[in-house]
Amino acid sequence: xxxPRRGDVVTLGPPGPExxxxxxxxxFGGRFVPETLVPAxxxxxxxxxxxxxxxxxxxxxxxxxxxYAGRPTPVTECHRLSDRLxxxxxxxxxxxxxxxxxxxxxxxxxALLTKRMGKQRVIAETGAGQHxxxxxxxxxxxxxxxxxxxxAVDVERxxxxxxxxxxxxxxxVPVTSGSATLKDAINDALRDWVAxxxxxxxxxxxxxxxxxxxxxxxxxxxxxxxxAREQTREILGGGDPDYVVACVGGGSNAMGTFAGFxxxxxxxxxxxxxxxxxxxxxxxxxxSRGVPGALHGARSLYLQDEDGQILEAHSISxxxxxxxxxxxxxxxxxxxxxxxxxxxxxxALEGFQLLSKTEGIVPALEPAHAIGWLMRExxxxxxxxxxxxxxxxxxxxxxxxQVSEMLAGDRKL
Amino acid sequence: MNLESTLRTARDSGRKxxxxxxxxxxxxxxxxxxRAVAAAGADAxxxxxxxxxxVMDGRTIQEASQxxxxxxxTPSSIIEELTAxxxxxxxxxxxxxxxxxxxxxxxxxxxxxxxxxxxAIVPDLPLDELDGWADAADAADVETxxxxxxxxxxxxxxxxxxxxxxxVYGVAxxxxxxxxxxxxVEAGEMGRRLKAVTDLPxxxxxGISTPxxxxxxxxxxxxxxxxxxxxxxxxxxxxxEGAAAFVTELREGLDAG
Numbered sequence: 001x002x003x004p005r006r007g008d009v010v011t012l013g014p015p016g017p018e019x020x021x022x023x024x025x026x027x028f029g030g031r032f033v034p035e036t037l038v039p040a041x042x043x044x045x046x047x048x049x050x051x052x053x054x055x056x057x058x059x060x061x062x063x064x065x066x067x068y069a070g071r072p073t074p075v076t077e078c079h080r081l082s083d084r085l086x087x088x089x090x091x092x093x094x095x096x097x098x099x100x101x102x103x104x105x106x107x108x109x110x111a112l113l114t115k116r117m118g119k120q121r122v123i124a125e126t127g128a129g130q131h132x133x134x135x136x137x138x139x140x141x142x143x144x145x146x147x148x149x150x151x152a153v154d155v156e157r158x159x160x161x162x163x164x165x166x167x168x169x170x171x172x173v174p175v176t177s178g179s180a181t182l183k184d185a186i187n188d189a190l191r192d193w194v195a196x197x198x199x200x201x202x203x204x205x206x207x208x209x210x211x212x213x214x215x216x217x218x219x220x221x222x223x224x225x226x227x228a229r230e231q232t233r234e235i236l237g238g239g240d241p242d243y244v245v246a247c248v249g250g251g252s253n254a255m256g257t258f259a260g261f262x263x264x265x266x267x268x269x270x271x272x273x274x275x276x277x278x279x280x281x282x283x284x285x286x287x288s289r290g291v292p293g294a295l296h297g298a299r300s301l302y303l304q305d306e307d308g309q310i311l312e313a314h315s316i317s318x319x320x321x322x323x324x325x326x327x328x329x330x331x332x333x334x335x336x337x338x339x340x341x342x343x344x345x346x347x348a349l350e351g352f353q354l355l356s357k358t359e360g361i362v363p364a365l366e367p368a369h370a371i372g373w374l375m376r377e378x379x380x381x382x383x384x385x386x387x388x389x390x391x392x393x394x395x396x397x398x399x400x401x402q403v404s405e406m407l408a409g410d411r412k413l
Numbered sequence: 414m415n416l417e418s419t420l421r422t423a424r425d426s427g428r429k430x431x432x433x434x435x436x437x438x439x440x441x442x443x444x445x446x447x448r449a450v451a452a453a454g455a456d457a458x459x460x461x462x463x464x465x466x467x468v469m470d471g472r473t474i475q476e477a478s479q480x481x482x483x484x485x486x487t488p489s490s491i492i493e494e495l496t497a498x499x500x501x502x503x504x505x506x507x508x509x510x511x512x513x514x515x516x517x518x519x520x521x522x523x524x525x526x527x528x529x530x531x532x533a534i535v536p537d538l539p540l541d542e543l544d545g546w547a548d549a550a551d552a553a554d555v556e557t558x559x560x561x562x563x564x565x566x567x568x569x570x571x572x573x574x575x576x577x578x579x580x581v582y583g584v585a586x587x588x589x590x591x592x593x594x595x596x597x598v599e600a601g602e603m604g605r606r607l608k609a610v611t612d613l614p615x616x617x618x619x620g621i622s623t624p625x626x627x628x629x630x631x632x633x634x635x636x637x638x639x640x641x642x643x644x645x646x647x648x649x650x651x652x653x654e655g656a657a658a659f660v661t662e663l664r665e666g667l668d669a670g
Contacts, residue, residue: 308515
C-alpha cells in the first residue's frame with residue numbers, strides 16, 4: 001500500500017480483529033442493556049458484519065469518504081512546532097474532513113447501515129456538537145430524519161454547532177437531566193431508543209455503548225490510523241513514529257488511530273481530560289482515575305463514587321466531558337499496550353494557542369489536550385528528537401468564541 | 414415462602430397479583446410507605462435502589478431517584494433499612510447493574526439474603542450477561558426476576574422464562590417507565606405470549622397507571638406492577654396514607670375483574 005494522498009481514491013485496509021465472546025475486549029465490553037434493545041443490537045451486529053465483509057458496501061463507503069468527506073486527509077509535518085519542542089511532530093489532519101472532525105468517518109458508515117436496515121429515523125448524542133453536526137450532515141445527505149440529544153450545558157457553550165445542526169435539518173433536544181452534559185445526552189438517547197427501536201437507528205458517536213458499537217465505531221474510524229501509518233512511513237523513510245498520541249473522551253479518534261499502529265513498535269498514548277487537575281476531582285480522566293463498572297451498555301472504566309453512582313466529569317472541552325471510556329481502551333490500558341495520561345484545561349488552552357501560532361492550525365479543544373500534553377512532556381517523558389504522530393481530531397472554529405472569552409478572563413476554567 | 418411460591422399460591426387461589434414499586438430512600442418515612450402499601454393489598458413490593466443514570470426510567474422515577482440520592486440514600490443504607498422491615502409480603506429490589514457490580518456479585522447477593530430480601534430485578538442485565546450475577550444470586554437463594562419485552566423473539570422468550578425466578582416481568586410497552594393515558598396494545602400481547610410459554614407467574618409492568626388499566630392488563634396475565642403512578646403521589650407529598658389509598662384502589666380494580 002502506497003501512502004495515501006489527497007485526491008486519491010480511498011482504499012480501506014483489511015477489517016480489524018473482532019472482539020471475543022459477546023463484544024469482549026479482555027474483561028471489558030459486553031451488552032448491558034434493557035431487554036427491549038437486545039434484538040436491535042443483534043440485528044445491527046449481523047448487518048454490520050455482513051456489510052463490513054461485503055466488497056460492494058466497502059466500495060460505497062470508501063467512495064463516500066473520498067468524494068463527500070474529502071479523504072484521504074494528509075499528515076502534516078510541523079516544522080516550527082518541532083523546532084520549538086525539540087521533537088519531530090507530525091499531525092494527522094482530521095480537521096480537514098468535511099464537517100471538520102473525524103466524526104464524519106463513523107456517521108457515513110452508520111448512515112449506510114441505517115439505509116440497509118430500512119430505518120428512516122436516526123438519533124444521536126453529542127457533547128461538543130461535532131458528532132451531532134456529522135450525524136445531521138449524513139442524515140441530510142441520505143434523507144433521514146435526525147434528532148440530536150445534547151446536554152443543556154453544552155447547548156449553551158456550543159451555540160454555533162446547535163445552529164449548524166438545525167440548519168442541516170436536525171432537531172436538537174436539550175437534555176436537562178443529571179449533569180446536563182454528554183453522559184446525560186446518552187441516557188436520553190437510550191431512553192428514546194427503547195421506545196423507538198423498531199423504526200430508529202441510534203448512531204453512537206464514539207467507541208462506547210453496547211456491542212457491536214465499540215467494535216463497529218473503531219472499524220469505521222480505523223481509516224485514520226491505517227492512512228496515517230502509511231503516510232508516516234513515507235515521511236519517515238519506512239519507520240514508524242516513536243509515539244502515537246491522541247486525545248481520549250469516549251475515545252473514537254484515539255481508537256481509530258491506535259488501530260493502525262497496534263502492530264507496530266510505536267508507543268500509544270491516550271491523553272485524557274485532566275480538567276482542573278486529577279487531584280481536584282474535576283476532570284474526565286476515566287482510565288487514570290476510574291474503576292470498572294457498567295454504564296451505557298458496556299463494562300469499562302468509569303468515574304464513580306464509593307456506592308457505584310456515576311460522577312460528573314469536568315473538562316474545558318465538551319467532547320471530553322464524559323465519565324467513561326470505550327471498553328477497548330480499558331483493555332489496552334489493562335494489557336499495557338497503550339498508556340493513558342492527561343492534560344489539564346490550562347495545558348489544553350496553551351496547546352490551542354501554540355499550534356495556532358506556530359503552524360497556523362487552530363485545533364479543537366479536544367486534540368489541544370494532546371498538543372498540551374506534548375508541550376509538557378517533550379524533552380521529558382518524550383525524549384528530545386523523538387518522532388511523534390498526533391491525531392488532530394478536529395478544527396477549533398467551534399471553540400474560538402469560548403476560548404476568546406476565557407483568555408479575556410470572562411469565564412473561569 | 415419465597416417470592417415465587419407466594420405469588421403462585423396467590424395466583425392459584427384465583428387472585429390477580431399486585432406488585433407496587435416504591436423508590437427506596439425517598440424521604441425519611443419511606444419504610445412506612447412500604448408497610449402501608451403492603452397492608453393495602455400488595456402481594457409483593459418492588460423497592461428501587463436509586464442509581465444516578467436510570468436509563469429505563471421516565472421523569473417521575475428519575476426525579477424520585479435523584480431526590481433519594483440527594484438525601485443520602487445508598488445501596489447499603491436501603492438494604493440495611495429493609496433488614497429491619499417486616500412488611501408481611503416478599504420484597505424484591507430493583508436496581509441497575511452498576512451498583513451491583515460495584516458492590517460485587519457475591520457480596521450484593523449475600524447482603525440481600527441477610528436482609529431477608531427475596532429477589533432482585535436488574536433491568537440492564539439481560540439474559541446474555543446474566544451468569545456472573547445469577548450464579549451468585551442462586552447461591553444466596555436470591556431470586557432473579559428477568560424481563561421480557563415486546564421486541565423479544567419467541568425463542569428468546571422461552572429462554573428468559575426458563576431462567577427467571579420469582580416471576581417473569583413482561584414489559585407492557587415499547588419505552589421507559591412513566592404514566593400513560595391508555596394501555597398500549599403491547600400489554601395484552603405481551604401477557605398472552607408469556608402465558609403461552611410459562612407456568613411462572615406473569616406480571617406486566619411499565620405504563621400501568623390506573624385501576625382500570627391494571628384490570629385490563631391483568632386480564633392477559635397474572636397481575637401487574639405499578640410504579641410511576643404511585644411514586645408520583647409520593648413526590649406530591651401523598652405519604653403512607655396517599656400510597657395506601659391508591660393501592661387500595663388498584664386492589665379493588667383488580668378484584669373487580
